[in-house]
Amino acid sequence: MRTLIAFPCEGETLAATLDEADGSTGLLIVSGGNEIRSGAHRGMAMLAHRLAAAGIPVFRYDRRGVGDSTGENNGFLSAEPDLIAAAAAFRRSAPKVSRLVGFGNCDAASTLALFGRSAGIDRIIVANPWVVQPIDDLPPADAISARYRSALRDPATWRRALTGQVSFTKLLRGLKRVVTAKAEERALLATSVLTALDGWRDDAAIVLATGDATAIAFAARYRGGAKVKRFDTASHSFAGAENAAALHAAIVDGMAHE
Incomplete structure (x- = not known):
């Protein structure tokens, strides 16, 4: 009940x-x-x-x-x-x-x-x-890093990049987040x-x-x-x-x- x-x-x-x-x-x-x-x-x-x-x-x-x-x-x-x-x-x-x-x-x-x-x-x-x-609207740095590693191994990612389907602004923001990840690890x-x-x-x-x-x-x-x-x-x-x-x-x- x-x-x-x-x-x-x-x-x-x-x-x-x-x-x-x-x-x-x-x-x-x-x-x-x-x-x-x-x-x-x-x-x-x-x-x-x-x-x-x-x-x-x-x-x-x-x-x-x-x-x-x-x-x-x-x-x-x-x-x-x-x-x-x-x-x-x-x-x-x-x-x-x-x-x-x-x-x-x-x-x-x-x-x-x-x-x-x-x-x-x-x-x-x-x-x-x-x-x-979170320090902005992006996922945690570890998640970004893991997803980038997976995406960069995928040939489809490079095809989308060549046809303009990948947002380089978002890519740069994500990379910046990974670079500064050590600051938030503690x-x-x-x-x-x-x-x-x-x-x-x-x-x-x-x-x-x-x-x-x-x-x-x-x-x-x-x-x-x-x-x-x-x-x-x-x-x-x-x-x-x-x-x-x-x-x-x-x-x-x-x-x-x-």
Whole structure:
């Protein structure tokens, strides 16, 4: 059964959805970016329904200022109180849950890495963790570099260049971004998230979409020992039936580890 829940967070009211089940291990889904709790293309709502049918209770919520929740949206780095309040509300609403696993994609993954311990979460499953703050409208430098290497090996790229189909302005901007990449490699966000992930030790699992710019930027920096599953897709949100099934399997596997 699916239940709508409201709970307090620092004077505001957050909205949540609980997909009920009898299992003692529950999944808390944290939304990334400004995404509402149903997820892109209702992906998180469908994932929750499928997991609950298999006996796993699932709790999803909108942080302050997003979706049905009140308050001001100040971004994921200010979302620690929201996560703590959501975990507490989950436990109150599903008293059979004795073990809590958090799942998040993109900056929601970073939220869990940074603040999950404060919320009493036992294990995290993080997809495409966000570790590079953009300094312009281009993708992270590691993603640009990877794409250039691939493109330059493709004869079609040179044919498009000769026929004027390649934007040299964009090319030069991208190359400049790669040249200056070293300046952002020591960015505070990357250091904070990677250090936080190291603190989870064996209590973290990582899921990466190998063609996604955010995942490429993370993979270029990550040297930790957490289990990493890679899927050959460029879909940041794991859209489509095949990607959704792969994500579901990765979450089920990640939850099974004590």
